[in-house]
Amino acid sequence: MSYDRSVSAPEHELGPETVWHLQMPQIRFGRDAVEELGFQLADLGVDSDDDPHGLLVTDEGLVEVGHVDRVTDHIADAGYDVTVWDGAEREPSIENVDSCLEFVRENEGEDGYDFYVGFGGGSCIDVAKATRAIVANGGQVLDYVAEPTGEGEALTESGPPLVLMPTTAGTGAEISPVAIFSVEEKEIKEGISSNHIRADAAVLDPTFTTTLPPDITGKTAMDALGHAIEGYTTHPFDGLLRASDPQARPVYAGRTELTEMFSEKAIELLSGNVRTAVHNGDDLEARSAMLKGALFGAIAGLTAGASLAHAMAYPVGNRYHTYHGETIAVLTPASTLGYNAASDPERFVRVAEMLGADTGGLSTRDAADRARQEYVRLQQDLNVIPSGLTELADITEGDVDWLARQTVETQQRLLRCNPRPVTEDDAKAIFRDALHNWE
Structure with a gap:
């Protein structure tokens, strides 16, 4: 088993992780x-x-x-x-x-x-x-x-x-x-x-979310959906290096069967209710499902690990002062659902199907690409998400080099969680891809 590109604890043993850990606050949920x-x-x-x-x-x-x-x-x-x-x-x-x-x-x-x-x-x-x-x-x-x-x-x-x-x-x-x-x-x-x-x-308490305007509802939902998908597609915990001391184990420690269950339910709840929440914000049932989906997505993604889309989002948000959720939204098609799909096509086929895609009759690789198509269709239906980085913040080809360099140089904490290695040239290509998700 090669560990050349594995996520590892800062101080680690040369052996696979065998223990996973889940820590949560007390949680009260409901109207x-x-x-x-x-x-x-x-x-x-x-x-x-x-x-x-x-x-x-x-x-x-x-x-x-x-x-x-x-x-x-x-x-x-x-x-x-x-x-x-x-x-x-x-x-x-x-x-x-x-x-x-x-x-x-x-x-x-x-x-x-x-x-x-x-x-x-x-x-x-x-x-x-x-x-x-x-x-x-x-x-x-x-x-x-x-x-x-x-x-x-x-x-x-x-x-x-x-x-x-x-x-x-x-x-x-x-x-x-x-x-x-x-x-x-x-x-x-x-x-x-x-x-x-x-x-x-x-x-x-979902009653506090009913006053959110449609655009903020859609943009924050895309952050939650990003957590769920990134958590579902990151490294398995036992593909990482074992910490020498439990205290050195990273807080983003890879996916487990438990986090996968939360990811799956989060993707279902969020993708299945966000259209209603955006277009009929007083629907408390949809709002409750969205808040529950965001919670489940966080349990999954913020335990298993956020990865490439989040790593790319931070330089964009800091320089152009964009909302985090909409930044995740415009980057996810090219990064998590585009570049990363090659890391494990069969897993991305399951993501496509959870998003509602019909993958019948397609090859595994083509079916994996349907995840991106279905995600973009969801954003178009919401009609509150920018079509790419250019519409988001007038980002052009001339900005790509700086964004890629900042991503690779300042976001290793998240890139180490990514299921596929990312070089600066890779990041440049992904940023170019994300300039326009649709015309």
């Missing part, structure tokens, strides 16, 4: 699940008799539509005092997290709050995750970002209880062990990856 938020905090050990003071991290838009008041009312009814910080930005920068950290330290000192709640899309949730962990460990964001951008220090403490509540069916950030931020001066995105970033609990 009006917000009503159990107080119970969830108590279950995590936050005692209202101790007069605890918490912080809710969110954004101004959710304050304006009234969702934040609904959450804080339930927290107050349970006997807890909570302060709202609504400064989270779309695609947050490290400076945005620093602002939240400064707010915490100015108001509560170095010890911070007694509990934290992150409420919103992936941006709000990532700011909440990083803030809680960095307050608990001390220092600043860059202390815990990998070298050479940061100092590469390891988190050793998780901090007080953290509950995350998503308002989009997309990123899966509510259960992930990663927080992603832009480093604007370097035009890159970096992350903090640690199980100490992961929340203690996630409360998923």
Whole structure:
């Protein structure tokens, strides 16, 4: 068995991995699940008799539509005092997290709050995750970002209880062990990856998603579908190198039979309900299916590993300030469903069939290519997804070299998860392919 191109732990043995590991927050899911938020905090050990003071991290838009008041009312009814910080930005920068950290330290000192709640899309949730962990460990964001951008220090403490509540069916950030931020001066995105970033609990209430406009509904759904497909098509866990120490095992550790089951159900739920959710956003049954699909896709993709589409998306998003979900959407046909299909055609045939393609009478390789065709057809039906990188952000052939170089030089954490090796020339060809997914 060759390990030349295997994903491996930073410190590993020259032998295949034999153990897989799954770590999840407590999860509450369902209509009006917000009503159990107080119970969830108590279950995590936050005692209202101790007069605890918490912080809710969110954004101004959710304050304006009234969702934040609904959450804080339930927290107050349970006997807890909570302060709202609504400064989270779309695609947050490290400076945005620093602002939240400064707010915490100015108001509560170095010890911070007694509990934290992150409420919103992936941006709000990532700011909440990083803030809680960095307050608990001390220092600043860059202390815990990998070298050479940061100092590469390891988190050793998780901090007080953290509950995350998503308002989009997309990123899966509510259960992930990663927080992603832009480093604007370097035009890159970096992350903090640690199980100490992961929340203690996630409360998923689909009633918060019905106010999402059609375009955001479709774009976030494509991120969720990307997680599910990437998790389904990445390396198997026992094709990787075994960590010398369990602590060194990567958080993206390859697919297992368990993650495959979640991927399959996620692809079914998301592809089967996104058209309804986009075109009839008040359909709570479709909204619930979408939120469940996003959760399942995250369990699969954020355990097994996100790969090529996500690696390519970060340089695009950081330089052109595009939404993460729509960036994943325009890159997936050329990357995950195009370039990667050669890694395991039979597996991509199953993806095509889960997306609704009729593969009867086709060769295995031709049937694998139907996954891309069916995915593009889905995007066209939604009518809210750009047709490629050019429509997304006026990206042209002249931008390809820089994007490819940034992908290969800054995103090895994700490229190591990819089922097919990617050189800079490969990345250039994939970016060119993604300029136009349809005319």
